[in-house]
Amino acid sequence: MKNRLKYSVAAAALSFGAAGAAQADDLTLCWAAWDPANALIELSRDFEAQSGHKMSFEFVPWPNFADRMLNELNSGGKLCDLMIGDSQWIGGAAENGQYLKLNDFFAAEGISMDDFIPATVAGYSEWPKGTPNYWALPAFGDVVGWTYRKDWFARPELQAEFKEKYGRDLAPPASLDELKQIAEFFQGRDIDGKTVYGAAIYTERGSEGITMGVTNILYNYGFEYQNPEKPYDLAGFVNSAQAAEGLEFYKSLYDCCVPPGSSDWYMSENIDAYKSGQVAMQMNFAFIWPGVNADANVGGDRSGYFVNPPGPGGHFAQLGGQGISVVSNTDSPDAALAYIKWFAQEDVQKKWWSLGGYSALKSVVEDPGFATSQPYAQTFLDSMAIVKDFWADPSYASLLLSMQQRVHNYVIAGNGTAQEALDGLVEDWTEVFEDEGKL
Amino acid sequence: MSRTSPDRVARATPGPVARRLTGLSDRAIAWIFVAPTIFLLLAINIFPLIWTLRLSFTNMRVNRPNEPVEWVGLRNYQRILNDSGIWETMQATAHFLFWTLALQILIGFTLAWLINRKFRGNDLWTTIIVLPMMLSPAVVGNFWTFLYQPQIGLFNYVVGFLSGADPSSFSMIADVRLAPWAIIIVDTWMWTPFVMLICLAGLRSIPESIYEAAECDRASKWRQFWTITVPMVLPFLMLAVLFRGIENFKMFDLVVQLTGGGPGNTTEVTSINLKREAFEKWRTGYSSAYAIILFVTVFGLASIYVKALNKVKSR
Numbered sequence: 001m002k003n004r005l006k007y008s009v010a011a012a013a014l015s016f017g018a019a020g021a022a023q024a025d026d027l028t029l030c031w032a033a034w035d036p037a038n039a040l041i042e043l044s045r046d047f048e049a050q051s052g053h054k055m056s057f058e059f060v061p062w063p064n065f066a067d068r069m070l071n072e073l074n075s076g077g078k079l080c081d082l083m084i085g086d087s088q089w090i091g092g093a094a095e096n097g098q099y100l101k102l103n104d105f106f107a108a109e110g111i112s113m114d115d116f117i118p119a120t121v122a123g124y125s126e127w128p129k130g131t132p133n134y135w136a137l138p139a140f141g142d143v144v145g146w147t148y149r150k151d152w153f154a155r156p157e158l159q160a161e162f163k164e165k166y167g168r169d170l171a172p173p174a175s176l177d178e179l180k181q182i183a184e185f186f187q188g189r190d191i192d193g194k195t196v197y198g199a200a201i202y203t204e205r206g207s208e209g210i211t212m213g214v215t216n217i218l219y220n221y222g223f224e225y226q227n228p229e230k231p232y233d234l235a236g237f238v239n240s241a242q243a244a245e246g247l248e249f250y251k252s253l254y255d256c257c258v259p260p261g262s263s264d265w266y267m268s269e270n271i272d273a274y275k276s277g278q279v280a281m282q283m284n285f286a287f288i289w290p291g292v293n294a295d296a297n298v299g300g301d302r303s304g305y306f307v308n309p310p311g312p313g314g315h316f317a318q319l320g321g322q323g324i325s326v327v328s329n330t331d332s333p334d335a336a337l338a339y340i341k342w343f344a345q346e347d348v349q350k351k352w353w354s355l356g357g358y359s360a361l362k363s364v365v366e367d368p369g370f371a372t373s374q375p376y377a378q379t380f381l382d383s384m385a386i387v388k389d390f391w392a393d394p395s396y397a398s399l400l401l402s403m404q405q406r407v408h409n410y411v412i413a414g415n416g417t418a419q420e421a422l423d424g425l426v427e428d429w430t431e432v433f434e435d436e437g438k439l
Numbered sequence: 440m441s442r443t444s445p446d447r448v449a450r451a452t453p454g455p456v457a458r459r460l461t462g463l464s465d466r467a468i469a470w471i472f473v474a475p476t477i478f479l480l481l482a483i484n485i486f487p488l489i490w491t492l493r494l495s496f497t498n499m500r501v502n503r504p505n506e507p508v509e510w511v512g513l514r515n516y517q518r519i520l521n522d523s524g525i526w527e528t529m530q531a532t533a534h535f536l537f538w539t540l541a542l543q544i545l546i547g548f549t550l551a552w553l554i555n556r557k558f559r560g561n562d563l564w565t566t567i568i569v570l571p572m573m574l575s576p577a578v579v580g581n582f583w584t585f586l587y588q589p590q591i592g593l594f595n596y597v598v599g600f601l602s603g604a605d606p607s608s609f610s611m612i613a614d615v616r617l618a619p620w621a622i623i624i625v626d627t628w629m630w631t632p633f634v635m636l637i638c639l640a641g642l643r644s645i646p647e648s649i650y651e652a653a654e655c656d657r658a659s660k661w662r663q664f665w666t667i668t669v670p671m672v673l674p675f676l677m678l679a680v681l682f683r684g685i686e687n688f689k690m691f692d693l694v695v696q697l698t699g700g701g702p703g704n705t706t707e708v709t710s711i712n713l714k715r716e717a718f719e720k721w722r723t724g725y726s727s728a729y730a731i732i733l734f735v736t737v738f739g740l741a742s743i744y745v746k747a748l749n750k751v752k753s754r
Contacts, residue, residue: 066719067718067719070502071718073502074501074502074721092502095503095505096502096503096504097505204699205700205702206695206699206700259590260589260590260607260610260613261587261588261589261590261607261610261612261613262613263612263613263701263702264612264613264698264699264702278590394503397719397720397721398720398722401719401720405703408701408703409702409703409704410703412701412703413615413701413704414615415615415703
């Protein structure tokens, strides 16, 4: 009710065209501290010039982002007017009234969710999932993919050696097994007088790292979050024999082919390892690709990009990215909504892409020139077509922490078996859903 | 002769105020001075404690303001005490506590004993030794992470140089067997100087005349050490154990920086586990019960220990 009232006031202000003429507000936008955030500062200058509102930004590094921002939302803080929050927060933020519902606003302003990539709408905006209830505008499309050293792959001596050993060309892998073979091939190899390693993969324990990594393999071995026919029915889907095999594969990749000491690595560590020439391949979210492409050491033709390879159970990739929401507690809902209205425009979205932000607007990504506009654009499109995401329930944090613990305990610490780890995960998740009254 | 300052102040004080003050008893004046402190203590320490106790019997989640808070009795306590994961974190904490205290007392006392001897550059060495404890734990955690790097870390290089092993063949923070020791080494490096300073204060408080009397009685150095030095420094040592024990029981920052509780749960001490329950899973009622259990444990152990300390002091 409170949200509806706030929205009504804001919508009235907007519909009378008052946003531009009204008093200038100071808006604070909260997001993670990473490369795209800098692009957003650049982009938002246009909004300041057009609207007269002043934009401030609160960016928090990824490992602390959820802690800091969920504290802010849960304590009813007024720091953020706009939040580009993680996709997993949407359930909790919607059910606890922390975000404004945007359906009426979208309808009034002619913003249609059909204009955005379906996976981003489902992942970033909807709650409950699969229903037309929108709490965010897709702001930044992201997905896990792979970067590889194209220049190393192209070396004739390595090509010849690889072909002799595996009977095929040294090229981006067409399956997870091929990925592992390539990683094994490079592991401990001497290149230009320096020892290099196969791949940098996600292994981080503290926040969400290893989960965001291992799911790329689990999905492709047949892991399901729940029974598609019966929600929250977990046994046999989370801990299926195929899923356990996928977990074993991730452990074998960790055991054979990563740099020494990479037991707690996430986005930034993987970037560092790749840019410093330590690894032949890195798993990472697509947001890093513009930075890789522009890098003095590994950029341009020296790097290539490929979609997370398929496994025996399917072909998927872990969804990243976020939507932009209006925080219910804001004192400037009209200005915040004006920002979203401005951000949804096609011209702005095109500029967003040109600055390094991954637009989720169909008219931008389906433009004939998009796929060739950057060397990684086609890989981004292909990856976005096969995404799956983690739970977005209000209890997502408990679900995530359990998975972090169970998977890290098996993959990195080497305790127990893959089947035991996933059986334990089913127990943990069942307990969470029982506490929630969903089971 | 000019008037003294208090005299001037007394004369300048308005009549009614002076009368009111002079009419107060010593007890009342004492209460006026103590009251702000008592109020702050109640507001900042006692009230939150009572509030936490109340929450521990509920299913409250602070991130679900719209959900009703239900009274669950002792369920949170039962679940915690039956949770094998929590017992594992208790074990990790106990392991960390035992070894850090043992090493810090041993090395700290040895250093204090050496520094207490008169030699050139004594003050300079004292300053150098206490440097680590002046650093922020976050900084220490960060740079030890680099020192422990298998490929570029100085620690691995030195171990490799001394043992002949390949420095990149082992990782202090990634190996389940080594990770607890990685944290123990850093905490010992950082906080041994603190124990040394307390021991040094104890050693310097022993009157020289006692040693002179022992010399006259032809007591050997070894006997002097065990019958004079150790008993007289013991209360200081016990105080150091108390301070470091309480600090290390709630160890958080170093562990987060070095291992984040991993690999797996190997180094997940109770404070990290509690933080995850309270501020990541947002199980407010459950984590309140957890905090109360930890509080009772520390309070109980500390009370027993302080009694023992007082006994030693009164000898």
